[in-house]
Amino acid sequence: MFQGIRPLTLAQQLGSLRQDWPEGQGQLTKHGLSWLIPLQPTPLSRIYVIRLTYSALGQWPHVHVVSPSLRALAGTRKIPHLYCQRTIQLCLFAPWLREWKPQQRISRTLVLWAKTWLYYFEDWLVTDDWQGGGIAH
Template identity: 45%
Template sequence: MNLRANPLSSGDGVLRAGAFVWRFDTSPSPLSRIYRVRIEMAQERSPRTFIETPDLAELAGGRDLPHVYHNPTRLCLYLPGTSEWQPWMRIDQTIVPWSALWLWYFEDWLASGEWKGGGVHPSGHDRELGRPPRLRFRDQTGVHA
């Protein structure tokens, strides 16, 4: 209900036992392209956010995409294990605006080559040792993009 009522996330979805998929179109600014976003949520799991169109890798022109998880490519919107997102939080008030904010920084990165969205990104060495990611920088809002 909240997703449907929120003008930022009005779209369509499919609800199944213990899971749902929500799709909506968004544009991070009036001058931006329109992106088709898919949010998948399953019981006992955090929401997963994907950009269906346009193809982010194609837009990046061969550059490695910043702040995404791979295989398949999904957006890194918050740092897991830090309580930035909790199951009681409303998707339309968290994941939806965080997705638009991520896209804002993505478009800036396309033009500048620099990710200005802040956030945490684990180094390869941290992953090999099983260490938690080290904080590199964060934006003024405290949102990890």
């Protein structure tokens, strides 16, 4: 599908984020793209602030929840579907399966996937059963 299509530049990704998620804020720096956005999985959910960073083409974007603390919400339980428990990096796709490609808009993939992940996280907080699918870690 994306063969022969050039990856989007960081500036293009930032422009798309600004257009699709005007309530967010971000910038390009010498380290790459950084974007903060409030997300509410459902009208009854709390509001989460996520930070999305994308350092360079050829690297994978990273998504972390800035607030509230997922660790505090989870208590003593290990949070499911994180790339890293220490940094609380959300597992939104399997990079080795190329489920996300740099030709895709972050604003129309990863932000929506993060919102869905948060929905399943809230369900897990209540049921202690992860229903969001994915590959076991």
